[in-house]
Amino acid sequence: MLYSIDCWMTTNKLLMREGLDTNWDSIPLKGGTSMRLTLVGTGYVGLVAAVCFAKLGHDVIAVDREPVIRGLLENKSKVWEPHLEPELADVMAKGRLRFETSIVKSAADADSLMIAVGTPTRPDGQTELGHIHEVLAQLMQSGTCPPLVIIKSTVPVGTCDELEASLLAAGLHTEVAFNPEFLRQGSALHDFTAPDRIVLGCKTSQAETMLRELYEGIEAPIHVCDRRSAELIKYASNAFLAMKISFANMMSDVCEGYGADIRHVMNGVGADRRIGPEFLSAGVGYGGSCFSKDLQALLTTGKLIGSKLPLLEATAKVNDQRIPRMIAKLISLWGNPLGKRLCVLGIAFKPNTNDVRDAPFLTLLAQCERHGIEVQAFDPVVAHVGAKAVKVMDSPYTAAAKADAVLIMTEWPQFAELDWPYLLHLMRQPLVLDGRNLLPDSMISQIVAVDDAVYVPVGRPMECSTSVREERP
Ligand SMILES: NC(=O)c1ccc[n+]([C@@H]2O[C@H](COP(=O)([O-])OP(=O)(O)OC[C@H]3O[C@@H](n4cnc5c(N)ncnc54)[C@H](O)[C@@H]3O)[C@@H](O)[C@H]2O)c1
Structure with missing residues (x-):
């Protein structure tokens, strides 16, 4: 099935697909x-x-x-x-x-x-x-x-x-x-x-x-409360949320090293009511206009009174390593990255927004440019990026044409519903990097059923098609 951008942008369809807020009741208008x-x-x-x-x-x-x-x-x-x-x-x-x-x-x-x-x-x-x-x-x-x-x-x-x-x-x-x-x-x-x-x-x-x-x-x-406390509530809240994400990402590296599954680990951790399940997904890191900015502002606030706030420094450092780590994975699978074509699914920093401010995609793009990797991208609601180093395509399938790998950057739910075997068929090399652990097991089974296909998640063992597995020692 081929999707045009108009089709993807049809709001109702989009909302139905994303399963989010479909039961939205218009806010009742108050009188007077x-x-x-x-x-x-x-x-x-x-x-x-x-x-x-x-x-x-x-x-x-x-x-x-x-x-x-x-x-x-x-x-x-x-x-x-x-x-x-x-x-x-x-x-x-x-x-x-x-x-x-x-x-x-x-x-x-x-x-x-x-x-x-x-x-x-x-x-x-x-x-x-x-x-x-x-x-x-x-x-x-x-x-x-x-x-x-x-x-x-x-x-x-x-x-x-x-x-x-x-x-x-x-x-x-x-x-x-x-x-x-x-x-x-x-x-x-x-x-x-x-x-x-x-x-x-x-x-x-x-x-x-x-x-x-x-x-x-x-x-x-x-x-x-007083104004100063309220001002700090906002920064502390965002810093804490960013810290949770970086914690999950740090643990995902441990999971990769030991063959554990970050999804199980974080489900088990988040089930504790004192911790809570939100913001514990491993992936390509946080982005957007708030987390990095507010973390930096709080760090500066601390510095002005001689406090280093080391938890915040570590949170930013873990986040900064996510894209280089993803690129390193890609290069280890490809060998020489020069001239390779990468299809990126998702440009906005998160699903259901067209905001690309501080999106991990932009960091990825800069690093791809440095390594000579060509990028073709698709996003359901972002049709344009002010950067020369990317071709923004009007469907996930055109973005995948002759690509040497596809990378899921934003967890738009509709990416899980693509015709993945067909998409792999359009590519030069059937390599899928799931930067958000978005795809369900049923879809991963379909992917690895394709000859030579490799599925690389975050924080858990990768899966390969039988033909690739046989080549391994
Ligand atoms: N985006 C979020 O999710 C979010 C969430 C919570 C808090 N915040 C905070 O809210 C604030 C706004 O964030 P945003 O994402 O809406 O920013 P934004 O950049 O989307 O919007 C800011 C708007 O202010 C306008 N503006 C700037 N100076 C102006 C002026 N002198 N006169 C008239 N208009 C002016 C700009 O033209 C722009 O339209 C920031 O402090 C941000 O940290 C953002």
Whole structure:
């Protein structure tokens, strides 16, 4: 069966295949407007938050730079999230969410202003707060600011105190609260409306009351604390999740050395309620815009007070070794990598998102280029990568044509349903590296039934077709 990208991108089909969120109930629209909220930043966090707050009954104005707002109005948002498009259309049609480019104009009558702009890492390891400062500078210049500014962006400990002090120095008596976001891209709407917890870092009971009003309608435990603790909760949470992934990856190397199976090991470990089963999958490592960035920010935070935070250093180091280890495996199977063609399935850093920021794929691509390996890639929702060293194809089968190996980089569930014997038949060499341990045993049996086929998982013994096995001593 051949798939065109349009076919793969047909949202409903995609959701049915991925088995995720298919029972998504549209968020019920609450009656009456309870708060006028201006939200700056319409990226992966801001756009989802804007839609969800509008659904919760608030009157929301979302602000971003002109080209971003134009893109949104022309239905060409850079953000792809399951269910986002219809929910966005719904709140816009009902007049609950509007888009603007002027922060000052949008904030003039707002009860509160939420900031969800990017906070990337600077080359010196510090967090770039320039986008947040830019927003506040406009308000300071105008001489007006809503009574409550809510920082949604992830910021280093002490930032809210500093921002509030600078507003005060400009004569603006505004409280700055911190309300971290824990959504996962790929299930962002679900996570936003059914979070494990809502953290409110604030100074006064008035701010707490306003924040509680904002989230009214969402059933979740609410943790209220001081701003500095809230700022650290966000970093510590991401660092801990990254640490779990690196722990699983470290153990997968031990499993490979001793012929054990990382899936069994981590199932056994994760069954302990004190540990929990999430984020214990071995693979090509974590990516995305948050984990590496937040780990780095926390490391820098520690350094500023003379603390080294060695667990975090080790977490990053283990993660950094995942792609070189995968390339080393490939080269040991190929011999000379020069001129080989690699088919990569999955470009985004995780399934159900089109986000390629800090994706392991990009690290892989750079290393393939260095070794002279040609890359053909396919992703269900990423049709373009700003790099010359890859050809992005419109189906997994065209990406596999004449390839010397196929590598599963992103655990899109539909990759497990491909016609693998046919895909191997299109390749020059039937070598499958399952970088996410995605394929079920039934599919692996079909793969190794193909002549000369080799299936290489992570953290467990590889499987070969009978003909290859016979050649081995
Ligand atoms: N992406 C996630 O999964 C996630 C999860 C939790 C927290 N966070 C944090 O949330 C923040 C935002 O992340 P994101 O992934 O949504 O970022 P993003 O890059 O997707 O979006 C940021 C948006 O802010 C806009 N922006 C920047 N400066 C602006 C300005 N001065 N005026 C108007 N608009 C401006 C940009 O144009 C962009 O559209 C970051 O601090 C991130 O660490 C992200």
